[in-house]
Amino acid sequence: MVEDIDPHIIGITESWATPDISDAELGMTGYVMFRKDRLGRRGGGVILYIKESIQAYEIKLEKEAECEEAVWCNIVTGNSTLTVGLVYRSPNISMEENEKIHNAIKEVSKRDCIIMGDFNHGHIQWTSLQSTGREDQEFLNLVQDSFLSQHVLEATRGENVLDIVLSSQKEFVDNVKICEPLGCSDHNQIHFIIKVKGERNRKIRYRKNFHKGRYKDMREYLAKIDWNNTLKNKTATECWNILKSEIDCVVDKFVPLKKQGKRSKKKHLSKEAIRKIKYKQMMWKTYRHTGSEEDYSIYKEALNQATAEIRNSKRSYEQKIAFNIKHDSKSFYAYVRSKQKVQDKVGPLEGSDGNIITEGFLMAENLNEYFSSVFTREDISILPVLETKFEGREFDYLGQLIVTPTMVAMKIRDMKDNKSPGVDGIPPKLLLEIVEQISIPLATVFNLSLEEGIVPLEWKEANIIPLFKKGSRNKSENYRP
Known part of the structure; x- marks a missing residue:
């Protein structure tokens, strides 16, 4: 066994x-x-x-x-x-x-x-x-x-x-x-x-620190590109790939790296709480050294004060993140996840042959196969031909749809800079900093996409997170995308 x-x-x-x-x-x-x-x-x-x-x-x-x-x-x-x-x-x-x-x-x-x-x-x-x-x-x-x-x-x-x-x-x-x-x-x-949280193998990882990017240099670099000539006679997908390549280039040049993986500080502890914790620890060492009842009484008083301050500090922090949830939901959910005793992870999953799947890639394939199976696959080889006709006043007719750089810039400026990036790895913070420099090539990509009726391939990609519903966690059908 x-x-x-x-x-x-x-x-x-x-x-x-x-x-x-x-x-x-x-x-x-x-x-x-x-x-x-x-x-x-x-x-x-x-x-x-x-x-x-x-x-x-x-x-x-x-x-x-x-x-x-x-x-x-x-x-x-x-x-x-x-x-x-x-x-x-x-x-x-x-x-x-x-x-x-x-x-x-x-x-x-x-x-x-x-x-x-x-x-x-x-x-x-x-x-x-x-x-x-x-x-x-x-x-x-x-x-x-x-x-x-x-x-x-x-x-x-x-x-x-x-x-x-x-x-x-x-x-x-x-x-x-x-x-x-x-x-x-x-x-x-x-x-x-x-199922409990285990100790992860903490490797030193690096990620881009967009809050310390050299955006002035980045804007100067992008402003020198002649987008009209660079994107001339290109498809929507080709134009997007060129633009994405230039964005990746300026990120590598002007955005520094920062270490990732260190234990985060306990944000719910105020400076006063940390001070009282250190004082309590110091009094404990004093009591251990002297063994006197008087020092023990001082330690107990310090312990009670530290405990009360920790409780008050935690309550204040929780009230703060609850109050700011509309503007900063990321901090709220990060705090909730930190309090979970069990890791909310997927699998292991049971394959179609009844065997248990534990490897990440194979579990992803298994879930992808199930998620795809719930959609109807239509035959797109024969599509109805839509008759082009318009009944109404001439000035109500919707002509050619043109996306302008101004329209693109307005949409970018409506973004919240604290949101996470998508599959392309471009955060809203970066787009907001270089909005004037990329609104022209982005408008070109949108117009070509509308003209061709084709969306760039990368825009069709997404991070799919399986969410557990109920029942056994080993069954693919108990998850939804």
Whole structure:
């Protein structure tokens, strides 16, 4: 199973391991093992395997939540932490141990978490959220009161759902599959995907800094071009390609590069909040050095002041971006995305042959094929001939449509300079700076396009972003362009 699937995390309940069995006998190459054996009796026990490439460490809960057969680990994912717990609840569990499991779930559910295991609550109907037994009803109430989502809806042993997966956010778990039992076990395997933000490989990238462009030099360069001769006897597509080439040339010459990929500053923190955070940190170091109660009191006061200032600063920042959403929606949505615990990404997707597609290019092809299939393909080889006739006053007749440089310049000046560029990579900021120099060649391109009835090929290209609707994220039909 491990060789076929290569899972990042493996949880085993009823391991039947005992303290006299060494870690070397139970360990697996490439995984860090966390185990909790049943003491004094046969059976039970849990083992959690986490890949070595994942930063993980075991944690201890409060004393009243220390379960006999459960293990808890923190997994570091990017800038956040996910708690993963593996629990075995015996069908013959004592009231005291059952209470500890409940306390553990209450404690862990206050953070980002995934709790899985064999809980032996076979009388809970998870689809209707109903139960018949007292203990089952208490557990169901606990799950609901803790705002946890339960993802296993099919039977895992016989006709009962004994093995479950709980998460603090529904989006953390996806693509749950009930698979055949492993070895001589009478419980089905549960396979699922954990979706959390991971640490990206931060490469130093560069992009053009249009806010520091040498636009005076750029305008002088473009003003020297004789567009009438340059674009003479050219098609609309050829004219656009020439114009685009000249624009790319001046961008390379006069727009500097800037590094991209550094962690952005926490914009919601005011200068006063940063000052109080630094003071709090300094007081903590002082207390650690002296160990005096007086310094600890000073630190606690600094901590409270910093916490209050952070809260006020965050509230002010959120009010500011909400107030400016009409003029600067980019900042609003960037802030919302930064608060999402789960990356809203596409796939993996299921291909037409049933196989899972993970490669980006192939997923794009799969989505493109589906999006294209929902449109009707008409036969354009035979088109009706439109009769040219006009009924009305002569001065109402629409003659030849001419686009003037003045009309082009007016449209460009209506653009907002903080909008993102399209596929051509030309931002509105650049167009606004060189509007007088490019309005003539752009008008030429528009007029030729109207005359030929052909749009330049590059104008037909667009960035298509698949938006998830509902259902499984592995199905192409659950996305829209």
